[in-house]
Amino acid sequence: MLKRFWLWLGRLLGRLIATLAVLGLLGWGLGSLYYAWKFSGPVSTEEQIPAGEAELTRSIIEDAVRVVEQHRDNTRVLRDAHAKAHGCVRAEVSVASELPQTLRQGVFQEPGKTWQAWVRFSNGNAYPQFDRARDARGMAIKLLDVPGQPLMTGPGGQSQQDFVMFNNTAFFVRDVAEYKSNFAAQADGKKVLAFFPSWDPRTWEVRHLLIALQTLSPAPESPVQTTYNSIAPFKFGPHNIKYRVIPATGSCPGYQAQEQNRDLPNFLRNALYQQLSLDRVPACFELQVQRQNPEHYMPIEDPSVEWDESISPFETVASIKVAAQDFDSTEQNRFCDDLSFNPWHALPEHRPIGGINRLRKAVYEAVSAYRHERNAAR
Template sequence: MSLQNAYNSVKRALSTAPPNDAYLQWNAPGVEDPKPNEKETAQKIGQTMNKMQQHNFDQHGHAFRATHVKTQGIVKGKLTVQPDLPAHLQQGLFKSPGRVYHIAARYANEPVFLQADQEPGPRGMALRVFNVEGQRLEGADPDATTQDFFFNNAPMIELTDIDTCLEIMELREKYFDSPTKLSAATKLRTDAVKQSAPAMLPNTNMISFSFYTQSAFRFGDYYGHMALFPMLDDMKNHAEKVKSSDSREALRDWLIEYFAEHGAKYEFKIQLGTSPEHHPTENASVVWDKATAPYQTIATIEIPPQNALSAERRTFWEDRMKLSPWDALAEHQPLGSINRLRKIVYEISRKKREAANATPLKTVNSVHEIP
């Protein structure tokens, strides 16, 4: 037994959480607890996001997404469901062990502006899975055959919940042109330590990052957090930090250089929740303890060597692709207020991009539509 496993065993023995395999139904009492004014709050967040999109448009003459503005790489590959997947994990798009899906993914910086890569901060990955079958969520595109997942390189999100999200987004919009003033205002908050956490993330080659959904999703009968863990033999070779003397586009350049010669592989894993107290959906800043919700492998993702950022691929994804965790299978319904607000905010952001760029977004149902 490894030291980490021994440590987790001790934590598990001391925990008051239900047994690790006592998986809770996704719609059990307490899993979600919506507030009565959430739609109004989400509308305010969307309007604030639109203001930040307008700031970017005024500076660059182009409307970007409301967050994850800066594209670093776009790749295609395949997702293979684990051949020996246990019955309790055969849910949603993972219901057929050994099934292979085409996928496409976009690596990006999370901030709401075109951040220089010397600046540390959250990094994200948007993942689209194609040729997905099953009942779709109410309001989802009935003709779509895709499933979107969104990941960041931290297991929690400092935005916490819908009310905190509004407060932080209003600060980011107010001080859009002054990171120094934004930092000063953030430090006055009671959750200042939490809000400063993203700046402490490692600023290294994105190929070395683990990525997390941060928020919870329905997983068939149950609910959980999902994550991607890189399977690199030479991880240490990609741990170099971006230096002040490096290019403003260092992360992009490193990804392009890597995928020109190498492929990537990720383990796709899930933590299944057993209680709202220990594995909450409404407070997305809580990291689920691996001792009480151990990660279980459900698939692998393989990405072959390729041109990770051709001009055609970048402009197609940025200006034609629309993604949403709510345009999805019913068995992977987003949970918690951070996810519920996305249903409204993503649509508001999409309409702003379409109008400002005079370019309609489209439903992309085949990986072959992407250049």
């Protein structure tokens, strides 16, 4: 009797697993077909600004300032995002000496030219948490003494060219409207549910949830051992591009990073300090651009879609050298905190494009101004 029961249960489970596998495969097949249809070119090479974007942006600024105040906790007022720095380091950005004519744009006009720069490495969270927490890791580069009239000047009125990236390849929302509703839901304590705004399955953003989960990744061995992406698109003279910064181990002396104690709160700063200040070994990167091919699905208004590298490969336009140096002093850390990076600190040739970048223009400026004002008053 018992034996027959087990056999029956075994058959039932077997059928259940087979049915689930078939359903899974069917779902995967249908999903792939749907995305192949939805994500097919051609796409526009121009920006398309939806109605109501400016109004949504204003209310996002108010939310952002509220977050800054929430995380203050009797300290200086920190950034609303990427609050924790692993260090600001000096770097040299050299334009590739054999750059094709069509890529000689803006600050990359003169092959071989070297720009002095600041680079700030960060964790993505608004709260300066332990480095072992899953998070995005940021890299922001500021080229100094850039001639020409930028779209927006830095706080001191200086002319700079900034590149602001983090180490995932896609953004977890499509546009300003989705950013607003997702941010509001997150502020209400909803995490996963922020991607399911209603009972209507058409509003579910499963793909964006997966991107968000992927963005919150374990820390790399060191801030100089991961690839950072612009994620959002930019102009590059006549081209529309995305850019990225990738470690270039071949250009620097070989370096085997020491394993860090991941229980220490700031082990990413420790790794940077170990390499640059104790072992005195430089770190090297390449700055690369990926041109939009509008015949394929490489949209401007949706940074949740990665542009396919097999269709449009990245091309190196400059090398970045972070020389051995001492960077971890109270003065330099304070200076670093006071810097403002903004994708709109840019020459017109490198103008940020797309909804998320339009949103960033107003938000970065407002949050930076707010925190500088509050810190000056302390």
